[in-house]
Amino acid sequence: MPAYTPLTDEHLAFLRSCLSPDRVSTSAADRDLHARDQSFHAVRPPDVIVWPETTEEVSNVLRYANRQRIPVTPWGAGSSLEGNPIAVNGGIMLDFARMNRIVSVRAEDFQVDVQPGITRIELNKALARYGLFFTPEPGADATIGGMIANNAAGVKTIKYGATKDNVLRLEVVQASGAIIRVGTRARKDSSGYDLLHLFVGSEGTLGVITEATLKLAPIPADFSAVLAAFESVEQAIQSVVDIVGAGLEPSALEFVDKETVEALNRDKSMSFVVAPTVIMEFIGASDTEGLQMALEICKENGATNFAAAVGREERNKLWEVRHHTYESLVRLHPGFAQKIMDVAVPISRYPEIVLFADEVLAQHNLLGYKFGHAGDGNLHINIIHDPTDPEQLDRVERANGIIVERAIALEGTATGEHGVGIGKRRFIIQQHGPALDVMRQIKGLLDPNCILNPGKIFLDADDMTDVSSDRA
Amino acid sequence: MPAYTPLTDEHLAFLRSCLSPDRVSTSAADRDLHARDQSFHAVRPPDVIVWPETTEEVSNVLRYANRQRIPVTPWGAGSSLEGNPIAVNGGIMLDFARMNRIVSVRAEDFQVDVQPGITRIELNKALARYGLFFTPEPGADATIGGMIANNAAGVKTIKYGATKDNVLRLEVVQASGAIIRVGTRARKDSSGYDLLHLFVGSEGTLGVITEATLKLAPIPADFSAVLAAFESVEQAIQSVVDIVGAGLEPSALEFVDKETVEALNRDKSMSFVVAPTVIMEFIGASDTEGLQMALEICKENGATNFAAAVGREERNKLWEVRHHTYESLVRLHPGFAQKIMDVAVPISRYPEIVLFADEVLAQHNLLGYKFGHAGDGNLHINIIHDPTDPEQLDRVERANGIIVERAIALEGTATGEHGVGIGKRRFIIQQHGPALDVMRQIKGLLDPNCILNPGKIFLDADDMTDVSSDRA
Numbered sequence: 001m002p003a004y005t006p007l008t009d010e011h012l013a014f015l016r017s018c019l020s021p022d023r024v025s026t027s028a029a030d031r032d033l034h035a036r037d038q039s040f041h042a043v044r045p046p047d048v049i050v051w052p053e054t055t056e057e058v059s060n061v062l063r064y065a066n067r068q069r070i071p072v073t074p075w076g077a078g079s080s081l082e083g084n085p086i087a088v089n090g091g092i093m094l095d096f097a098r099m100n101r102i103v104s105v106r107a108e109d110f111q112v113d114v115q116p117g118i119t120r121i122e123l124n125k126a127l128a129r130y131g132l133f134f135t136p137e138p139g140a141d142a143t144i145g146g147m148i149a150n151n152a153a154g155v156k157t158i159k160y161g162a163t164k165d166n167v168l169r170l171e172v173v174q175a176s177g178a179i180i181r182v183g184t185r186a187r188k189d190s191s192g193y194d195l196l197h198l199f200v201g202s203e204g205t206l207g208v209i210t211e212a213t214l215k216l217a218p219i220p221a222d223f224s225a226v227l228a229a230f231e232s233v234e235q236a237i238q239s240v241v242d243i244v245g246a247g248l249e250p251s252a253l254e255f256v257d258k259e260t261v262e263a264l265n266r267d268k269s270m271s272f273v274v275a276p277t278v279i280m281e282f283i284g285a286s287d288t289e290g291l292q293m294a295l296e297i298c299k300e301n302g303a304t305n306f307a308a309a310v311g312r313e314e315r316n317k318l319w320e321v322r323h324h325t326y327e328s329l330v331r332l333h334p335g336f337a338q339k340i341m342d343v344a345v346p347i348s349r350y351p352e353i354v355l356f357a358d359e360v361l362a363q364h365n366l367l368g369y370k371f372g373h374a375g376d377g378n379l380h381i382n383i384i385h386d387p388t389d390p391e392q393l394d395r396v397e398r399a400n401g402i403i404v405e406r407a408i409a410l411e412g413t414a415t416g417e418h419g420v421g422i423g424k425r426r427f428i429i430q431q432h433g434p435a436l437d438v439m440r441q442i443k444g445l446l447d448p449n450c451i452l453n454p455g456k457i458f459l460d461a462d463d464m465t466d467v468s469s470d471r472a
Numbered sequence: 473m474p475a476y477t478p479l480t481d482e483h484l485a486f487l488r489s490c491l492s493p494d495r496v497s498t499s500a501a502d503r504d505l506h507a508r509d510q511s512f513h514a515v516r517p518p519d520v521i522v523w524p525e526t527t528e529e530v531s532n533v534l535r536y537a538n539r540q541r542i543p544v545t546p547w548g549a550g551s552s553l554e555g556n557p558i559a560v561n562g563g564i565m566l567d568f569a570r571m572n573r574i575v576s577v578r579a580e581d582f583q584v585d586v587q588p589g590i591t592r593i594e595l596n597k598a599l600a601r602y603g604l605f606f607t608p609e610p611g612a613d614a615t616i617g618g619m620i621a622n623n624a625a626g627v628k629t630i631k632y633g634a635t636k637d638n639v640l641r642l643e644v645v646q647a648s649g650a651i652i653r654v655g656t657r658a659r660k661d662s663s664g665y666d667l668l669h670l671f672v673g674s675e676g677t678l679g680v681i682t683e684a685t686l687k688l689a690p691i692p693a694d695f696s697a698v699l700a701a702f703e704s705v706e707q708a709i710q711s712v713v714d715i716v717g718a719g720l721e722p723s724a725l726e727f728v729d730k731e732t733v734e735a736l737n738r739d740k741s742m743s744f745v746v747a748p749t750v751i752m753e754f755i756g757a758s759d760t761e762g763l764q765m766a767l768e769i770c771k772e773n774g775a776t777n778f779a780a781a782v783g784r785e786e787r788n789k790l791w792e793v794r795h796h797t798y799e800s801l802v803r804l805h806p807g808f809a810q811k812i813m814d815v816a817v818p819i820s821r822y823p824e825i826v827l828f829a830d831e832v833l834a835q836h837n838l839l840g841y842k843f844g845h846a847g848d849g850n851l852h853i854n855i856i857h858d859p860t861d862p863e864q865l866d867r868v869e870r871a872n873g874i875i876v877e878r879a880i881a882l883e884g885t886a887t888g889e890h891g892v893g894i895g896k897r898r899f900i901i902q903q904h905g906p907a908l909d910v911m912r913q914i915k916g917l918l919d920p921n922c923i924l925n926p927g928k929i930f931l932d933a934d935d936m937t938d939v940s941s942d943r944a
Contacts, residue, residue: 153662162662165633180906186818188845188885190888190892191891192903192908195907195911201665244690428663446910
C-alpha cells in the first residue's frame with residue numbers, strides 16, 4: 001500500500017483558499033454523513049469533505065492531492081452497496097452536491113449534458129417536459145456520477161442497456177489534475193481507443209467525472225405490465241429465455257421468488273399469487289402483440305396465473321412495490337439487516353444459480369429473498385441477518401462467497417451492477433485471471449500515486465488472507 | 473519511430489518451426505495479396521505472411537516478434553477502408569484464414585464463440601439454423617476479428633448497436649505473448665475495468681484477438697421496408713429525427729441523396745423516385761403500427777412519394793441494391809476510383825454536414841455520392857476521381873479534410889465505423905485533444921516496443937507535415 005500523507009492544517013488552508021472556507025468541512029457531523037454507503041462495510045469517515053462547484057476546482061484539488069499524496073474519494077448520494085465510496089484511507093472526500101446542474105438539454109439529439117451530482121430522479125423530472133428520460137433505473141436515487149462510476153443498471157437494462165450503453169461523452173479530471181474529454185456526441189464512433197468505457201465503471205479509481213453527455217430515450221406513451229406465476233423457477237426462467245428468443249422486446253423481464261412475493265403481499269397488502277413469478281413489461285402502442293405473445297409463451301411453460309397491471313398508474317404502483325423490496329423486508333424483519341447480493345450469469349444458467357443459492361442458504365441456515373433482472377441473468381439475494389452477531393455475519397459472508405464463486409464458475413460475473421467496491425475485491429482474481437494484471441497496470445499508469453479512491457477493486461496481496469476485513 | 477529489426481533467414485526459420493513450413497510464405501504472390509486493403513493508401517507488402525491455427529501459435533509468434541522487434545499486423549479479409557491492416561513497416565502478417573472456426577454455438581444464451589477469421593456472412597449462414605444472427609452489418613463480408621478490431625457497424629446499428637455492443641468476451645494475445653480473457657458471458661457486468669471495450673476498435677494496435685464471444689439476436693420473422701422521397705435533405709432528416717423521437721424502433725433508417733438514387737436506378741434498372749430518400753425498415757409482426765406511424769411522420773414532413781418493399785425477398789433486393797452502391801458507381805464511372813468517406817455527427821447536425829459537403833464538393837469541382845446511416849448521424853460520401861491524376865487526388869484529400877474537420881467541429885467524429893487506420897490519423901489530435909495523450913500512454917503500456925500494427929491511429933510528430941503521405 002502506498003504511504004499517504006496525513007492531513008495537516010496546511011492542507012486544510014490550501015483547500016479553503018482553493019474552494020472557499022464554507023465549502024470545506026472537518027466537522028464530525030459532516031464526516032459521519034460521509035463515512036458509509038448502504039453496505040455494511042466498516043465505517044470510515046474521510047478527514048475532510050469539500051464541495052467543488054467547478055471542474056477547475058476539482059482539478060486544483062486533485063493536482064494538489066496528487067503532489068501531497070493525499071487520497072481523494074468522490075461522493076455522490078452514498079447509495080452504493082459494496083462500500084464503493086468509503087474513504088478507507090481517509091483523506092479528502094469530493095462531494096458533488098454542488099455540481100448538480102443540467103448544463104444543457106439537446107432534445108433534438110436525444111442528449112443531455114449534466115454535472116455528476118444531479119440525481120437520476122431529479123434529472124428525469126426535468127427531462128419529462130421534453131418527453132425524454134435517462135433510461136438506467138437502479139432502485140436507488142443515485143447521482144449520475146455515481147451511476148457512471150459504477151456502471152449502474154436496473155430493471156430497464158434488457159431494453160435500453162446499462163449506464164455504459166447510455167453515456168456518450170465524459171469530462172474527466174485525471175489524478176494529475178489534467179482535464180480530458182472522452183467520447184463524442186455522435187452516436188457512433190470508431191476513432192481511437194474507447195477511453196469512455198474505461199472510465200465508466202472504474203469506481204472513481206482512474207479519474208473523477210465532472211461532466212457527462214447522456215443518451216436519452218423518448219418516454220413511452222403506454223405501458224402494460226403482467227405478472228406470471230409459475231410452479232417452478234425453471235418454468236419461470238424458461239419463459240424468460242423463450243420471450244427473448246422469440247425476438248420480443250420487453251422493457252423489463254424480472255424474476256421474483258415466492259418468498260419475496262409473499263413478503264411484498266404482507267408489507268404492501270398486495271394479493272399476488274405466492275409462486276415463482278416473472279414480471280414483464282412492454283411499452284408503446286405498437287407492442288400489445290408482443291405482450292400477447294409473451295403471455296402465450298408463459299402459458300406454454302406452465303404459468304398458472306396472470307395478473308395484469310395495464311396503464312401507467314397500475315404499472316407505476318407495481319414498480320414502486322418491486323423497488324421497495326428492501327424497505328418491505330426491513331419492516332418485516334425489524335432489528336435485522338440485509339446483505340444485498342448481486343451476481344450475473346449467462347441466462348441459461350439462471351435456474352441453476354437460483355437453485356444453488358437456495359441450497360447454500362439452507363446449508364448455512366439463512367433466510368434470503370431472491371429476485372432480479374432475469375432477462376439479463378442478473379440475480380439479487382437479500383440475506384437477512386443480525387448485524388450484531390459475528391457468527392451470523394460469518395455465515396452470511398461464507399454463503400455469499402460460495403454463491404459468487406459459483407456465478408463466476410458458470411462464466412458469469414461477481415457483480416452485474418453494484419460494482420466491486422470493497423465487498424467484491426476478493427473475487428476479482430478468480431474472475432479475471434491474468435487480465436487483472438492489465439487492470440493493475442492501467443491503474444498504475446493513470447494514478448501512479450494511488451490517490452484516487454484507494455482500497456477499491458484491487459485486493460492488495462497482503463490483504464488476501466484477511467477476507468473478514470471486508471465487513472464491519 | 474521505433475527501430476525495427478529487418479526480417480532475416482533466422483527469423484523465417486523460427487516461424488517455420490513455430491508453425492509449419494507450409495503456413496509461412498514470403499512468395500511475391502502472397503505478399504502482394506496482403507499489401508493493400510480497399511482504400512487507396514500506399515501499397516506495402518509485409519515481409520512474411522503466417523497462417524496461425526491456434527492461440528498458442530499466435531502467442532509464440534508475438535513473444536518472439538516482441539523480443540526481436542519485428543512488426544506484427546493482423547489480417548482478416550482486407551475489406552477495410554482506411555488502410556487499417558497495411559503493414560506500413562513490413563514485418564510479419566498474421567493471416568487468420570485458418571482460425572475461422574465456430575468454437576461453440578450457445579443458442580440458449582444467444583451467444584456464439586468464434587475464431588477471428590470467420591467472415592460475417594459465413595457465420596450468419598451457420599447461425600441461421602438456430603434462428604439467430606450476429607447483427608452488425610457493414611456492407612463488406614469482413615471477418616469477425618476485423619469487425620471487432622475496427623468496431624464495424626452498418627445499417628442495423630440504429631436498432632442493434634455497433635460491433636462494440638455485440639461482443640461479450642474476447643481472448644486477446646498481448647504483444648508480450650501473454651494470453652488474457654476480458655469480458656464475461658453474462659450480459660451485465662460491473663466487475664473491474666472495461667478492458668473489453670479497450671480492445672474493441674483498437675485496430676490490432678493493443679493486442680491480437682484470437683477468440684470472441686458474440687451476442688446474437690433472433691432472426692426477425694418479418695420485415696417491411698419503405699422508401700420515402702422528399703423534396704429536400706432537411707425534410708428527409710427531420711423525418712429521421714421525428715421517427716426516433718416518437719419512440720419508434722426501425723431496424724434501419726438510411727439516407728440516400730438523389731444522385732445516389734439516380735445512380736442505383738441506372739445501374740440496377742430500378743425506378744426509385746430521384747430525390748433525397750429515407751429508407752426505413754421495421755421488423756417483427758408486432759411492428760406494422762411502427763411502420764404506419766413512420767409513414768405518417770414522413771408525410772407530415774412533406775414526403776412526396778413512397779415505395780414499399782414488403783416481405784423478405786423484396787427487402788433483400790432493396791438492401792442488395794443499397795449495399796452494392798460502390799460497385800454500381802464503379803460501373804457508372806469506368807476508370808475512376810472512389811474515395812469512401814465516413815464521418816458521424818449528432819443527428820441534429822446531419823442536414824448541416826450533408827449540405828456543407830455539397831458546397832465543399834462543388835468548390836473543389838468534385839462529384840460525390842452521399843448516403844449513410846442517418847439514424848446514427850453517420851454519413852458516407854463516395855468521391856469519384858481519377859487515381860492517376862495527382863492534382864485530382866490532392867483536391868479529393870483537401871475536400872475530405874475540410875468535411876472531416878467540420879464533422880469534428882460539429883461535435884461529431886472523424887470516423888463512425890471505418891476506424892482511423894492510416895487515413896484518419898491526421899484528424900485525431902483535433903478530435904481528442906489531451907485525451908490523445910492517454911491513448912498514447914495506453915499504447916506504450918500495452919505495446920512498449922510498438923510491434924503491433926505500427927503506423928496506425930497515431931500520427932508521429934515528425935509525420936505531421938507530411939499529410940500527403942496518407943495516400944498513394
